[in-house]
Amino acid sequence: MTDVNPRRPRIALSLTLALASTALLPGCGVLPGGGDDGGTVKVWLMRGSASDAFMKRFEEDFEKRHGDLDLDISVQEWTGIGEKVEAALKDDDGPDVIEVGNTQVAQYVDQGGLEDLTLESARDLGMEDWLPGLAEPGRYDGGQYGVPWYAANRVVIYNKDLFGEAGIEQPPKTRQQWLADTRRLDSGATQGIYLAGQDWYTLAGFIWDEGGDLAKEKAGTWQGVLDTPAALRGMDFYQQLQALGDGPPDADEEHPPQAEVFAKGDVAQIIAVPGTARAIEEENPKLKGKLGYFPIPGKTAGKPGAVFTGGSDLVVRDGTDERKGAVEVVKALAGEKWQKDLARTMDYVPNKTTLASAVSGEAGVAAMAAGAARGRATPTSPQWAEVEADNPIKAYMSKVLGGGDPAREAKAASGRITKALDATGP
Structure with a gap:
């Protein structure tokens, strides 16, 4: 991609300047940006992100603590949200605070629609403890535009009975032990693991563990890098693991839904978000109480494997007349009190590693x-959605699992990624 934006300050420099600027301000209550005291802050949250009870608790508490501000919270549907947000960012009467998918921030910044929250992030929000999978995609051109709200990611869901029958008393801590245990489980009528051939989010984690990536930016141009030695090692591990079950090589985890496959009772493991367990138990009530969870193992016992982090960031519309109030809303939602409340209410991961104890009582x-x-x-290119629209990573995986040469197929897929990320193309 040709870099059409000439200002590209380094992130570290931007944050250093933000922290230095803090010392010049008379107090944390003084925020840059316009807007008179008081007013109504319009907030868009997404369907399913927070319960009605949570939103009611938050609204009542916030308005009580900020007597000069009113909240107008509306719930939006995920379907078609991209175009709706793009239009709202150009509307002077649009929402002031918007929940967006963590991987969507870059495209909205690129269109010039978001406020830079670097100063507030460094000064008031404890950004040094943010989850990297939420913080990094919220960062663009040296500024922090997206503030992490909540996270969710894949774990291994396993059948305790099948593990017990195989003599496996503890979940594996390393990738090699995981392979060894899965080979033991893959016996007779039991599948060691059900892993569809096109589960590219899981593959991404293995690639990151090896030090590789899906795409990299160099001198303002994004390039696919599935053909690097590190990325190929990640694909090799995926291939070894996927072979220990009957997952289709030419389909993703929703075709058929892997929860339905697991619910039949003859699959030892799947890789999914913990909430998938509810669908499994609804399909087969006999499995209630028989499901366990463990983090995807890493290369060493001291660190879990890298995972794709999904979730949401909070952003503020550029040019809003209620910037001060909007920032207060973001600070509250992203702060410790409401992070713990949201995590316990919705079974999410809080936005900071230091708040993980809030969910320690729930195994999944x-x-x-x-x-x-x-x-x-995923890579923070504003064009990344173009990659996912006709995903060459899925096709690459199927070709390798079908017997294709990994290096050749990876090079071809990398070329397609590079083309999709080229903002100057047709």
Whole structure:
């Protein structure tokens, strides 16, 4: 991609200047940006992100603590949200605070629609403890535009009975032990693991563990890098693991839904978000109480594997007349009190590693939080959505699992990624 934006300050420099600027301000209550005291802050949250009860608790508490501000919270549908947000960012009467997917921030910044929150992030929000998978995609051109709200990521869901029958008393801590245990489980009528051939989010974690990536930016141009030695090692591990079950090589985890496959009772493991367990138990009530969770193992016992982190960031519309109030809303939602409340209410991972204890009582969420500490997100190119629209990573995986040469197929897929990320193309 040709860099059409000439200002590209380094992130570290931007944050250093932000911290230095803090010392010049008379107090944390003084925020840059306009807007008179008081007013109504319009907030868009997404369907399913927070319960009605949570939103009511938050609104009542916020308005009580900020007597000069009113909240107008509306819930939006995920379907078609991209175009709706793009239009709202150009509307002078649009929402002031918007929840967006963590990987969507870059495209909205690139269109010039978001306020830079670097100063507030460094001064008031404890950004040094943010989950990397939420913080990094919220950062663009040296500024912090997206403030992490909540996270979710994949873990291993396993059948305790099948593990017990195979003599496996403790979940594996390393990738090699995971392979060894899965080989033991893959016996007779039991699948060691059900892993679809096109589960590219899981593959991304293995690639990151090896030090590779999906795409890299160099001198303002994004390039696919699936053909690097590190990325190829990640694909090799995926291939070894996927072979220990009957997952289709030419389909993703939703075709058929892996929860339905697991619910039949003859699959020892799947890789999914913990909430998938509810769908499994609804499909097969006999499995209630028989499901366990562990973080995706890493290369060493001391660190879980890298995982793709999904979730949401909070952004502020550029030019809003209620900037001060909007920042107060973001600070509250991203602060410790409401982070703990949201995590316990919705079974999410809080936005900071230091708040993981808030979900320690829930086995699935605790496993998710352990993995989130090493979470990552997709490349921050504003054009990344073009890659996912006709995903060459999925096709690459199927070709390799079908017997294709990994290096040759990776090079071809990398070329397609590079073309999709080229902002100067047709």
